[in-house]
Structure formats: C-alpha cells, structure tokens
Amino acid sequence: MDNKNKYWKGLEQLNNSPEFVQTKRNEFSEGLPLDEVINEKDFELSSNRRDFLKFFGFSVSAVALAACNNAPIKNAIPYVVKPEEITPGIPNYYASSCGACSAGCSILVKTREGRPVKIEGNEDSPVFKGGVCASGHASLLNLYDIERLKNAFVGGKESSWDTLDKEVKAGLAAAKNIRIVSGTVNSPSIKKAIADFTTKYPSTKHVVYEPISISALIEANKQAFGKAAVPGYRFDKAKVIVGFNCDFLGTWISPVEYTKQYSSNRRLTKENPVMSRHIQYESLLTITGSSADIRMPVKPSEEGAILISLYNKIAALAGAPAISGAQNMEKAGNMIETTAKELWAAKGASLVVCGTNNLDNQLIVNAINTLLGNIGTTVDFDNYSNQKAGSDAEFATFVSEMNSGAVDAVIFYNSNPAYSYADSKAFESGLKKVQLSVSTSSTWDETSKMVKYAAPDSHYLESWGDMEPKAGYFGLIQPTISTVFKTRMALESFLKWSDNNTDAYTYIQNNWKSAILPLANGEWNKSLHDGYFMVAEKAAQTYSNSASLANVTNAAYQNYTANKDKVEVTLYSSVALRDGADANNPWLQELPDPISSVVWDNYVAISKNLADKLGIEDNDLVNIKTKKGSIDGLPALIQPGQPNNTASVALGYGRMVKGNTGKEMVGKNAFGLTALVNGQISYTLGDVTIEKAGGNRELARTQTHHYIEGRAIIKEASLSDYIKDPLAANHDHHGNLRDKDGKLITLWEERDAKGHKWGMVVDLNACTGCGSCVVSCSAENNVPVVGRQEVLVRREMHWMRIDRYYSFKNKEGQTSTKEKDIHKNVTDFENIKVAFQPVMCQQCGHAPCESVCPVLATVHSSEGLNQMTYNRCVGTRYCANNCPYKVRRFNWFRYNDNEKFDFHFNNDLGKMVINPDVTVRTRGVMEKCTFCVQRIQAGKLKAKTENREIKDGDIKTACQQSCPANAIVFGDMFDANSEVSKLLKNERGYHMLEELNVQPSVNYLTKIRNVEGTLLEGDGHATAKHEEHKAEETHTEHH
C-alpha cells in the first residue's frame, strides 16, 4: 500500500513550466563561467604562439623556482606559562547561556586553545534539554564580526573609555529625566544594576522594548488573571494543541523549549501509538503550521471572529454563557466545531495559543483556556516566563516624551528602535532633542549611529552574565575568550556610571550568593559548572479569569467585515533573522527559509489566487500600499498555503549587510508598516493594495535545484492507518528486484559485520524544519558562505539541506497524485500539506559516486562511511552527477581570502571560527557530509585512551546534537544495543529511493499525521471513489 500523498517541491514543478522543464534536466543551472573569464579586458583569447611560449616558459620557471625554494619557516610558539586547564589540541567545553535572544537557552561552548568554535546544547538542562536554534548557533559568528565596534566612541570619533565615562557621568548628573531603553532584560544582575543606577539617578525609568512584541498577551494576562507575565506553556502536557497565528516551533517566545516539549508528545512506537493532536489556524505558512495535523488557512481579520465562535461552541459544551452579539462562524469541514469538540474532550490537557499581538484576541484565548480548565495545567502562571517582556504602550509614551523635550538622557541597551520602531521618524526627531544619548550596541546600527556616545557591549561569549528565562530557572553566562576588542560589558558600564567600580564577575557572584543561591541551597561553583541553577518548580495554581469579553465582539466583526473582500498582509519574523538584530550574520542570511527556501532576501509571499488576479509572477517587483505607508519594489513569491487574498512579508530585513558585491541592502525593512493599534503594535495590515511595480529581482532559492521525478521520497500515513498496520505506507517495493532467495539484487559484495558501521535514523514525524542542524553543520564542518549570486546559479555549499515538499488537493478535494493532470486539476492552493525531510549524505553501502570516480578520491571505509578525500579529488564532478540524493557540493571557487566572497572567511578574525580539526577545502574539489568523521575519530580515540569500549552516545554528529526535536539519531548499527539499532527495527523505517538498492546508512521514519481516516491509497472510505487518481507508479503490494 503506497501513501497517496504526492509531494511537490514547488509551484514551478506543479505547473511544469517550460523553464522548469528545461532547467530540471541540468545538474548545474549554468555551464562553466568561461565567458566571464574570457571577456575580461586584459585577457585575449587570440593568444599566438609567442604568447604560448611566454606562458609556457613562465610556468616552467615558476614551478622550478617553487621547487627550489625552501618551505616557508613556520613557528611554533608555546605558552610562556601554560594554563593548567588548556591542552593544545583538546577542546574545552564551558557551560553558559545563549545570548542570541531572550529565550536564554542553556548551552555548552566548545573552545579550542582559548577561542570558541562551536555552540552546543546543554543536555543536562531540564528546560532546554540540549537543543539550540539556528540563531543560537549563528550567534557564535557575531563574536568574530570584523565590523564590531573596537573601542568607545564619542560623537562618532574613537575615544577612551575614561573620556566617555567622564562625559556620560557629567551628563547623567545634570539630567532631570533619564530613560534606559532595552530589549527584554531577564538577567537578575543587570536588573539589579539598573536598580542601583536608578538609586543613584532617581529620575531613571526603565523602558523595555521588543521589536517583535507580544505585549498584548502580557496585557491580556494582566487583565484576566492579574498576572502581567508570559505564562509557562506546557506543550508536552497538552493532548490537543490549537494554535492561532502562533509559530511556536519557529520564532515564538522560546522555540527550542517548545519544540522539545512538542516533539516529546509526537514520538510513536507500535506499543504506544499515541500522539498529540495539533490544529493550526494561520495567515501565512509557518513551520508550525507545516507540522500541524490539520492546518486551516485563515485571513488575519477572521481570527477574532473564529475565536469568538470557538469560544461560544466550547461554552455551549461547558454550559457557560456565550459571548453576546456573536455570529456563528464556520470554516470548511466544520473545523471550528471539530476543534471545539476535541478541545472540550481533552479539557485540562489541551492548549490554545495565539501569536497575534491583539489584546481582544488574547483575551478570548485566555477565556477559552479558562473554560477548558487549562490554567494551572498547560498554562502555568507560577512558573512563568521572563522572555519577551516588552511593553508597546510604555515605549510609545517614551517616544512622545522625547518629542515633548521631557527626556534629557537616554541609554539604549541591547535595543535598536531606530530600525525597528513603527514610527521611526518620530523616534528620530525625538532623539535629536535628547541631550545625552548613549548606546551599548556593539556595531554601528541605526540607533548607535544617531547617539552621541557609543559604549559597545562585549559579546556574550566574552562576558559574565546571568539569565532567568523562566521563573526559578537561572542560567549563568561565563566568558570563553577575553575581549577581542576594547569593548566593555554593559553591566560594568551601568555600574561605572553609578560610581560602582565592582567588576561584573564579583557583582554577579555577590548577587547570586545573596539573592539567588539561597533559594534552594545552591552553590556558586556547581551552578557555574552546570551553567544553570534551578529552584524546584512551583505547583501550578488555577486563577480565575476576571476579564470582560463584552467589548471584543464589535471590534472583531468590524475588522472582519471591513476586510472580508480586501487584501490583507501579515508581517512575520522569519526563522533565520527574527527581528533582524543579527542581519549581518552570513550564516543566517544563507540559511534557506524553511518554507520558501529563499536566501539573502525578503519577499512578498503572495497567495496564488491574488497573484493570478494581479498578473503577478514569481520574482516580479511589487509595491505594497497601506494607510500607514508603503514598501516599493519587493520581489513577489507565489506561496502555496498562503490564504487567498493575503500576502506576508518578513521583518528583520532591509539592513546593510556584507554580500557578494560589498555592503548591500538585503531585502526591505517592513517595520515601517507596523502601527500602534489600541496600545499594541499590530503586525497585520488590512485593506492593502498590492500592485506590480515593473521589473523583477530573481530570488535566490535552494528549493527547485533538485528534481525528484515524483518518487515516493516522503512516506506518510495517518495515525489510524498506523494503529491498524504499523507498516502503513511502508510496505516493500522491491519485488521484481529480488533474486530467487528473496535477496535484493546487487552488483557488489556484502561486507562482514565487523567493527563499526555508522548509521543514522531521521524521524520525519519529529522534524519541524527549523534549520538548526543546517547552521550547526556549517559551523562544525567549515562550510563556506557563498552569497546570493552563487545560490542563484545553484552553487550553495550546505552539506545538509532540509527539503520541503507540498501536497495539494485536486478538484474533488482529494490529494492530487497524478503528475499529468495536476496543473489542471488543482485549484486549491490554500489547503496544502507540508513535509520536511533533512537530507545529508546517505553514506550508501553501495555508493554510486564511488564507482565513477576516476582517481579514487571517494571510496568506502570499513566502517560504512563514504569517504571523500579532498587532496585526491581532481574535480571531474562525475560523483555529483551520479549521486541519486544530490548531496555533493563542488567548490567552484576558493571561498577564503577572496574579495568576491567577503564573508567571514575573508578576514583573519572571521577565520577564528574555523574548526581546526576539519580541512578548509580549496577550489576545484568536491565535498559533502562526512557523518562528522572528525567526531567519530575523536570518540573512538577517547574510548581507546580511556581503555574502554565505545558507548552508544559517545559520538554525536553536529546535526544530531543541535536538533531541538531529537529527530536525528546517530550511532553504530553493528552495536545491537545502540539507539540506532533499536530504531532500525521500527516498522516506520525506510530508505530514500530504496528501489536503487544503494543501501544508504540513513533511515527515515514515516511521517504520521494525527488525522481522521486514512492517508493510504486505495484503502478506506476517503479514496474509494477516486480510483482514477492512483499514482502513475503503481507498486506491487506485499502483505
């Protein structure tokens, strides 16, 4: 039985456009760049015999000279006094906390000879459990950013810290109204330092500003439960999860923590086939919606009305009074009714979350969770979260105060409102009226350029610090390198300006010893060693909801009716860049968007129907006009899953970033379209006009580069299918390829089961597509950044990619499977399903790449690895042509010390991030995933030197270590007790392209969706009458 879902790479493939048909035939999109070389002015192709002799003579003499020359003298400079804890060649790991965002995940920092080279999750942490997101991994590269401020600056001129301190202190002493504007501060010690500062300068007020705000959620909690806080959500305790525009697996509040919780509930075994049910209503396609069992596309303006209907339906079931004045609202398939029933059935163990920054909607969500009895179970106000604690209203007040001239001193800490504030003009004009302005930003960002004093903060990997991301969970930050430049921790700056010369270490230690450690008999040294300190969780209490829902109806229906037929736009934070603070990080810019696969750009993701109506095609430049303002000339991308008559634009772009052609503006800043609505910044725009601007800009996408010819690469079944038959969607397909004894036919000899055989299992059910593994892999394996221009010609270098496949329904509402008629049969581009599949080198046992290499640069190892030897490779690229999985990458250029690739490999500071155990590949050689062979070798050697057998879990690949969903498991397949061996027995396991029998070492586990009915072809009621839509490739069935 084959799964009937047919997955597609993208709309080009769906439409089978002539361009696509043309390009899909070619492995590489373009030929050799000979024209570029030949057309260079000083290179004449018509070189004559004498030129030839000249060149010939020169090369001979150059070779001769090179051979005669002695090798350059290299120095070996040992420590004068060797620090006891540093052994050259052996990494040290320091437990710390991630400073990339306010989630504050617990991390381990790997350092070699005193420099941090990798960030890993801290698996001991009870909250974060060893996951790190893409931004967290990439924050390492910010440390080695050559463009960081190298000293204190006064009025744009480099100055000494003493001068800056003297002038700032004088200014503060004279000021009558001081403001500290910061991002979320969840550091107890910085909070204390700011309190000390306020004691010294009593006019100080601390304004917390989050560029992508959830202040409506906090305000709603205050109104409903008297708790102005972000509650601790428990996705692991929820059997039914309903999300409204809430990308909790990608960007919302604390994605790593939530992904760990969420995936723990979706891990299936035959013995225990239980998983949570997840329904997502959303106005753009997010990775959370992609992972959901049921995804409902809704227009942003519908959200309030749907929530009211949902509330009323649950209230009816609960016997509670309905919201008056409500109209009954329903979506296709009575989904709201179904949602209500399922939530009610799982009351006390369900969870409704909403990511829209709208107070009314948040109040209704609170009321629904109250009705369902989730307060105190899945919504926990006693173990609340300190993440994302900005207040939009307070910041708006601050801007108007500046403009009225009431503020005479302001310090910006970890905050860049000049870039991200809705009304940046008002902010700018206000800031001009402030006498003393200080920024602790570590780069010349939009705000630090405007202030008089730049007092650059040290990177978190250079600093002492602490975090309290969740109440009772404290993280410590310890420096892993001494300051690279003359920067100073913001904590010390605050202390200095309050006439306190204590250093940060002493200050934090004293604070912990007096206020934090006594909470649970903690010890400083142990906490520092562990990286965190935790007070036992409090028992969650229930709180009564005292908010009135009397006023929500009018606003909701007004919004709904006003925008019903209008175009709406959602502004969202992208998985890679989030609020744009790390826009100059090449690892993040080059991380393909999990949904669209676009790199180095933001774009208008537009629904198919709207694009057709407006005559817009992919890459066309469009203008977006709203009442608030407009963005001109942003490229469009037709996005399946985008609700009809809507579009979405990512925030965090429109900043100057180093690219292929020097500093360039990447994307357009969409923060200008946000607006303050009823005291909250609104990220949804109603009544928008989208028009073609003329011209186009090709978006660099990694998506359509490899064509899959409609093969069953993703296998999928429903939960009921799986319960009925654990082998659902995963029956054998190789009947005609077997010999008499039932063995798979192969040309090659089998290998003895001796020693080790490394293998991997990837659970498609767990993978959320977040991209953390991609960045982790790049960091571990020195994968170069190539830039937009190169991705456009399909020369991206990532060793690991996450393929995203769409599945569409045809006119009859069934999943369209027939390749021939899919372009005429599919009309619904809103209701789609999405699956992610991480693809790395499959380390085939009978690898097709190996047999075509003319120089034996890629050969098989006795441990089952498909080895790639760079120094032997001559660059024929036969292996890449012959690789069925398209995981091999060719070095078209030398990506280090090359002006055309002015990323971190082009300067000495950026190169500090290089993993010293992995070769930096040169031009003209092939490269690919090695299963982190350097880690395998290190793990084996460690066991040997410790005189013991190797243990399962000793060796973890970079992608496995970083995965927030534990989707990747790596180990020895010859070790019967390893986790990998156990998972290999799982009925859901299959190889990609099994029919080739190349015997990959990577196993995938079938994706299971918790939906009604079956997802299998030719079985069950759902597909009975649609026999004609059977797949073209009908496989023989074996039972």
Place this chain on the structure above:
Amino acid sequence: MRIKRLALSLTLILSSFGFIKAQDVAAGEKVFKANCIACHAINDKVVGPALKDVEKRRDEAWLIKWIKNSQEVISSGDAYAVELFNKYNKAPMPPFASLSDGDIKSLLAYVKKESETPAAAPTASASSTASGTTSATQAPAAPQDSFYNNYTFMALLLMAVILLVVVIVLNRIKGIVENLYKTKFPEEAAANEVDPRTTISYKLFKKHPVVGVLSVLTIVMVVLAGYGFNYGNTEVGVQKGYAPTQPIAYSHELHAGKYQINCQYCHSTASKSKQASIPGANTCMNCHMHVTAKDKYNGQVSPEIQKIYTAIGWDAEKREYIPNYEKKPIKWIRIHNLPDHVYFNHSQHVKVGKIECQKCHGEIQTMKVVAQNATLQMGWCIDCHRQTNIDLQGNKYYEKLHAELKKEGRSDITVAKNGGMECSKCHY
C-alpha cells in the same frame, strides 16, 4: 655512548679489584635512574647537589637516614642538613621511605663507582653543546648539497674532459688515415665509398628533420621527466634532515640523552592530545630555576638559560619572578610540518599504539640540534601502518575485535588491515 662504555669498562676494571660488588652497582644504577636522576647528577649540580664523593662527605648511616626522610633530619636540627637545605634554596628533597637500606647501599655503591670515573668527558660534551651550536646546525645539511664540490665529481669531470680529448684526437687520426688512403688508392676508395643517403643520420636529420628533432627531444624529455618525477617525489616539500637554528640552543642530547629526562616530562600532551606540544617556559623553570650552569660561565647564568628567564621574567639575582613582567613567548621554529589536510594524533600513537618517540623522530636523545628524521610522506606513514600490529592486549576497546580474530584462529592484525589505510582516517 662512548662515555657509557668507558664508565662500564672502568667499572669492570675496578670491580675486578674487588672494591665493590658489580651487582650492587647495577642495582644502584637502577635505583639512581628511577629516583634520583630528576634532581641529581654525579658531577654536576642540578636541582640538588652533585653526588660525587658523597660517601666521603657523610657517613653511610647519615645518608640512609637523609635519603629516607630528609625533612626529618633537618627538623632534628642536624647542622649539616640545615645548611645543605638552605644552600639549595630550601627545595625539599622528597622522602624515599620505600627504599630499603640495601637499595640505598647499592645506590651509594653506584655513586662511589661513578665518582671514581674521570669527569672529563661529560664536561667536554656539555661545553661543546653550549659553544658548538652554529657548527652543529649546519652539519646535518652538509652532505646534501656538497655533490657539486666534492672530489668524486671533480674526478668525473676530469675524466670526461680527458675522454673528450681522446675522442677528438682519435677522430683527427681517423680523418688523416682516410685521406691518406684516398690519395694512395683512389680506385678502391671510390669503390668502398658508402652512399651518404643510406646512413641513419641522413635519413633522420636530412630527409626527415622533424622526425629526427622530435625523437631527440622525446628522449631528452623522457630523461628529464624521469628526473623530475624522482625529484618531485623525493625532494619537493620533503624536509628530511631539516635542522633549523632554534632561538634557544636546546640540546636533546643533554636533556634526553645524558640526563635521561622522560620525553613526556616536557612534551606532556603527547599522550593526551593530537599535539605533543612544545613545553611552556614554566616547565623549563621547574629545573632551570636551580640549574643555571653558572660554573661553566664564570659565575654568569648560561646565555641560553638566560633566554628562558627573559621569556618568563625570572630575576636570577634575586631569585624571584619580576612582577608585572610582560612575558615574551619563545618563537621556536617548527620542524615537523604536516600539510593542513592531514590529521595526525600523537595520543593515538603514543598512548594507544605505545610507539616509541624515536620510531618517527629518530635517535632524538643523541641530537644536539633536532633534525627531521623521517620524510613525513604518505608512503612513509603507510609503510608503518602496513607493518605494525595493533596492540590488542590490554585495551578493552579492541576486545571485540580480538575475540573475532581468535575465532578465525588469528592473534594479530596490522593497523592497515583494521582500516588504517583508509583515507578518512587521516584526511577530513
């Protein structure tokens, strides 16, 4: 070696006189090397005093007491002991309670024997180490580039010239004889004359000049290419014998050879890490805080040892570290350079493989100036991997492999057979 042999023969001679039993001396030498050598030498002051004639200075009972627990003797108020302690910077000698009286007697017998050995030889070697650095540096390199100015070459050249002259002379004689023949017997000469168009040289160079030139060129090219290949294979990038002058004229012969300091005392990470690592100056200071070689430099600190002090900031006069000293790292010249695409791990070979340092680095204990011993080419690595058996005994990591081999009736396996020749063992 010569010194040792001398010492040994002297020992034999002396023992034949029946002064000391030979087995005592041998046992004593063992005790000395196991316990004392880190701080004591016979003739030189190291950390502790020179032991020469110690039996003449103190009696045996006192020495036994002292060696077993020196601190006890000092605290008992023994005047000699207290003075000795103060003289040697109050560096306490650790107690050797585990040594039996017999051991100590053997030790003293050994010291006595060594004391009677003339001290001239070691001193000479020490001074040559100090003064002869420059000449020693060039020594290993000399035989390599001396081909063009050595006598063999000159003789060959001379021979070639003489032979050339002989050929020319013979040619002239042949010409004269032929002319004579032609003038005397013109008919026979005309009849015997060979048509020049039939000769090979005519066919090749006159008739088909292109073919001729090309064939000559081909021969020349083949010879050159063969030479070039050989040159490239054995010379380019191969630095065997590379022995640069180091910033400090450190002698492995003295430290590892004469004083037998364990290699890993200084290269302490060789068993733990991929790098053997050059020791920091602080490791040098463990001994050189006391060892200044002043006696050889007229009361001045040896200029080479002074370089360590300059690096780390040690005031030899006041015998203390200079406060707030800006330390100056020593820029050693790296001798063993592997290309960046090669991963080599010392601990794998030293700790797991239990390979002697000398196997790759040569007789390091005899090198005054370290020279690269091996070619460090891949063939050299692989040869060893092919020949060396894995040390299966006593390492639990190999237990499974060992059991599998036993089943096949084998007891050993080479590194190469166990995957030690696979690319990604060293290249990644």
